[in-house]
Amino acid sequence: MADNQKKHDPAKKAPKIQAVSRMKEIMTNYYIDAKTAREQGKKVAWITSGGPVEPLIAMDVIPVYPENHGAMIGASKMGAQLCEKAEEMGYSRDLCSYARADIADSVQKTGPIGGLPEPDMLVCCNNICGTVLKWYETAARYYKVPLFILDTPFVHTEFSDSARKYVLSQIYEYIAFLETHCGTKMNYDRMEEVGRLSVEGTGLWQAVLDTCAHRPAPMTAFDAFFHLALIVTLRGTRTAVDYYRQLLDELNQRIADGVSMVPDEKYRLLWDNLPVWYKTRWLSEKFAAHDAALVADTYTSAWSGMLPDMGGQTFLEAMAETYTKVYINISIDRMFDIVANMIEKYQVDGMVMHSNRSCKPYSLGQYDLRQMIMDRLGVPTLIIEADMVDERAFSESQIDTRIDAFMETLKS
């Protein structure tokens, strides 16, 4: 077959990242723990991926992330079936596919882990989107459990003083909510300890991502998508800190040994938006065949470098600010600054944006952002249209052509 890419040469494949097996073990234990919470006399809270999880950990409540579960559904290629089921139940096809897949699996329980452990309470933070509000209200009705909503105002220019007070007062309400439903008081020393671990873990996660600033990169964004799960689910625990230290050591060793994930890395790309979970292997091989490595992404870095300097604030104060200023809760000008920074830091040759049918807050503005990046930084940018979980929104031959054409322009 004629091809404008190199043949896949298995002998040239980079050695696997060893830490992967440890990661799988931790995630398995975590889900076993969550599924057997009742037997252990523990409570389970469902929480949105951008929500402040630290108070839950401090109160010994097991946090469960429906979005992480949605990603697992996507990666197991069960997305289309579950989304269809949700549509049969009456949910619109325009609804986020994490929400559709999770809602359907709550009823059907045929997903990768046979349904999520049922919640005792729900914590919803709207710093990521408005979808989660309605989604969690639905869950609250279905499971008949209490719901706490943390409202984080959008950050247009800066995090104002009134916003700081507003969010912080809700953090205390959040803690009161937990105290009521757990029947115990918050131990604030423990809270600060969890906070320290969270800062340490997210700092280590940033250090892990930073190894890709090295040329050639010891891993790619596709690896980051996988290793992300812990910083989302177990942020604020010793387990996460230890794990990322192990991963960081391994990546540094790869750098020392000259091991790169893409064997002949020539082009360095930046990825925007959520992964296309059911196509990560295909996409990673596709880019590697063009000698292109995705060296960074805006998505996994959303959980990193949290509060490098708490500036004398307590953890709870710092938390109010950090969680409000997450990547998709800020204006496009601030997004541009972050992207421009990453382009420089990781020495990026081009950007690939996933226009994600599901995630409106992430995808809205991408065309403007693209224009800003091309005009001000001269970095070529490609947009591909897909969906993170619903395979029905992915057209392989069309995306194949776009990527090939984009790589041809980068190479010429």
Added chain:
Amino acid sequence: MITAGIDIGSITAKAALIRDGKLAGTSLQFTGYHAAKAGNAVLETLLDRTGIRRDDIDIIVSTGYGRNSVDFADKAVTEITCHGAGAHFIDPEIRFVVDVGGQDSKVIKIDGTGKVIDFAMNDKCAAGTGRFLEVMARALEADLDDFGRISAEADAPAAISSICTVFAESEVISLISRGESRQNMIAGIHESVASRISAMARRVGVTPPVMMTGGVARNQGVVRALESRMDAEIRVSPHAQLNGAIGAALLAARMQ
């Protein structure tokens, strides 16, 4: 040196031969079910026509959606890159290409050497493509080849959705029942196609002079509607449907 370009599109397969920097011949036929066979057949026809022997061809480049199924090609290159090279060869002044084919439409911004600077594609929906026009021709029981001429007589183009082919078709059917004139409906259909394409073109940023390629370029109605929406004069390529194949043959020559 002789090189060949083969463009396997969704509806037609095209071939072009370049000998020492000049176009030596072209051919075109329906793709049909078997893309690889179509590539071979369209090249054979061209060889017959030009008297060039297969062994005389130094390099073959394939392009189009079926590019990877042309097993005898030396390399596959996307139609984006080929259209840029082809348009530059036909008219070196061109800086922007609008290609509207049977199944997709694309806009390509090129520099003074024919190299692609940016592009956008509509390949998700039949609205804004040749397929859309075919569906409308069927609904109107009209001959697509007459569309350009008929629409020139419109006095007030009908408003027709550019979001979805199926919606647009039902709109046309209700317009027919309301007694709207054919001229206005066809002009409205052209506006619908043009609005979809010009939005995509503006996203990339139109840099005249503009060349239009692809089968739909033969429809003067669409060309006129596009000119006014893009606010730029459009030069229709004399080899509208062959631009991709010509570009592929040119890129083959550069591979030496």
